[in-house]
Amino acid sequence: MDKLLREKEILEAAVKIFAQYGYKKATVDDVASRAGMTKGNLYFFFRSKKELYERTVRYGLQNWRDSIASAIREIGLVEERFYVMALRAYEYLDNHEDLRAVVEKDPAIFSLSPDEDRFHDINLGAMDIMRDILNQGVVSGVFYPMDVNHMTEFLFSVYIMFLIRAYVKSEGSSVSTMYREGLLMMMRGLCRNGFSAPPETA
Amino acid sequence: MDKLLREKEILEAAVKIFAQYGYKKATVDDVASRAGMTKGNLYFFFRSKKELYERTVRYGLQNWRDSIASAIREIGLVEERFYVMALRAYEYLDNHEDLRAVVEKDPAIFSLSPDEDRFHDINLGAMDIMRDILNQGVVSGVFYPMDVNHMTEFLFSVYIMFLIRAYVKSEGSSVSTMYREGLLMMMRGLCRNGFSAPPETA
DNA sequence: ATATTGACTTTTTTACCATAATAGTCAATA
DNA sequence: TATTGACTATTATGGTAAAAAAGTCAATAT
Numbered sequence: 001m002d003k004l005l006r007e008k009e010i011l012e013a014a015v016k017i018f019a020q021y022g023y024k025k026a027t028v029d030d031v032a033s034r035a036g037m038t039k040g041n042l043y044f045f046f047r048s049k050k051e052l053y054e055r056t057v058r059y060g061l062q063n064w065r066d067s068i069a070s071a072i073r074e075i076g077l078v079e080e081r082f083y084v085m086a087l088r089a090y091e092y093l094d095n096h097e098d099l100r101a102v103v104e105k106d107p108a109i110f111s112l113s114p115d116e117d118r119f120h121d122i123n124l125g126a127m128d129i130m131r132d133i134l135n136q137g138v139v140s141g142v143f144y145p146m147d148v149n150h151m152t153e154f155l156f157s158v159y160i161m162f163l164i165r166a167y168v169k170s171e172g173s174s175v176s177t178m179y180r181e182g183l184l185m186m187m188r189g190l191c192r193n194g195f196s197a198p199p200e201t202a
Numbered sequence: 203m204d205k206l207l208r209e210k211e212i213l214e215a216a217v218k219i220f221a222q223y224g225y226k227k228a229t230v231d232d233v234a235s236r237a238g239m240t241k242g243n244l245y246f247f248f249r250s251k252k253e254l255y256e257r258t259v260r261y262g263l264q265n266w267r268d269s270i271a272s273a274i275r276e277i278g279l280v281e282e283r284f285y286v287m288a289l290r291a292y293e294y295l296d297n298h299e300d301l302r303a304v305v306e307k308d309p310a311i312f313s314l315s316p317d318e319d320r321f322h323d324i325n326l327g328a329m330d331i332m333r334d335i336l337n338q339g340v341v342s343g344v345f346y347p348m349d350v351n352h353m354t355e356f357l358f359s360v361y362i363m364f365l366i367r368a369y370v371k372s373e374g375s376s377v378s379t380m381y382r383e384g385l386l387m388m389m390r391g392l393c394r395n396g397f398s399a400p401p402e403t404a
Numbered sequence: 405a406t407a408t409t410g411a412c413t414t415t416t417t418t419a420c421c422a423t424a425a426t427a428g429t430c431a432a433t434a
Numbered sequence: 435t436a437t438t439g440a441c442t443a444t445t446a447t448g449g450t451a452a453a454a455a456a457g458t459c460a461a462t463a464t
Binding site: 112113115116144146147150151153154155157158161162164165169171177178179181182185186187188189190 | 314315317318346348349352353355356357359360363364366367371373379380381383384387388389390391392
């Protein structure tokens with residue numbers, strides 16, 4: 001029973017193909033042959049091209065979220081946990097070329113409005129991480145009192161917008177500078193006792 | 203010499219037509235006859251349909267900016283000036299149905315990236331207003347020290363994004379709640395001596 | 405039973421062309 | 435200088451045949 005493993009192999013092939021050609025230009029045959037099988041067999045694992053694509057993107061987004069979750073797990077201070085989360089999540093695509101290429105070719109993967117977000121369930125998971133941190137900050141008195149749900153949505157929107165500008169529109173480093181400047185300002189807006197950036201942790 | 207007046211009449215006709223049909227479906231004949239003239243004559247005032255459209259949108263955006271500028275002119279406290287600007291600018295489209303309809307049919311009017319923003323020159327004017335306030339806040343010591351240019355770009359991006367969500371995607375009141383919650387947080391992030399919302403001014 | 409194939413059918417995309425609709429021009433003229 | 439209407443040029447639309455790709459399935463190997 002290594003069907004799951006085989007699926008994963010297909011997804012690894014698919015992300016390469018979709019990264020190179022985009023959803024429309026990529027053919028199911030391309031993916032199948034890259035995965036070392038025929039199209040007919042690929043359909044044994046996936047119902048349709050659309051499902052294959054969605055599973056591929058999902059797989060990438062889940063890894064992203066998991067990577068952030070584990071990056072902040074050991075951090076004790078709630079404000080630092082938030083800060084590191086915001087920076088690491090933002091920088092993630094720098095080291096994940098394939099996913100980044102897929103996103104560049106399909107900007108709608110990042111949607112600002114929940115109802116047109118095909119991957120909203122995954123984003124909800126990412127927002128959960130953020131919401132947890134905000135909640136902990138509020139109950140521990142480190143953060144100002146706030147409507148945590150609305151604040152989560154607000155901050156997540158800002159985060160997604162800058163992802164779009166940096167990676168979908170490829171506006172480069174000036175956007176990153178702006179993001180960091182804005183992040184420090186927002187950290188001050190969250191923390192009751194002020195906030196200053198911790199020293200760089202390579 | 204009332205050529206400018208005649209142009210303005212055409213623009214008033216044009217905004218109605220573009221609001222109803224959008225750029226593509228609207229015809230130059232539609233606009234001309236609404237302005238009480240023939241197409242041939244309209245081309246005496248405007249070179250092309252494209253130019254007519256751009257001038258129409260420009261006209262709307264300039265009025266918007268001017269309206270905000272005069273709304274905050276009398277306000278003495280720098281933090282209140284910023285706060286009122288942010289709220290008023292955001293709510294402007296509520297009372298300007300035509301411009302709003304044009305924007306809904308052509309979402310690209312609001313662009314997050316400067317290089318694909320057809321109306322960037324006007325947005326620069328709007329950003330100037332914001333930058334001035336930030337500068338005054340910093341030099342007077344009301345605001346934290348900051349890189350004013352980057353902060354202006356950051357805040358303007360956030361503002362545009364929420365405009366898009368509220369008016370282009372028509373996500374309604376939940377977005378407005380989120381915007382206000384986020385705005386208060388950012389005001390705290392800007393002001394060295396804290397900030398709490400002033401009482402409602404009808 | 406599970407996985408795989410290749411030939412097969414169905415659906416979608418593309419390329420072409422004719423036609424209609426609309427953008428844009430201009431000589432005449434008020 | 436402003437305006438018109440008849441004119442031309444360009445762009446959008448709809449129909450269609452060919453090509454390409456999606457999706458199916460009976461046969462078969464593991």
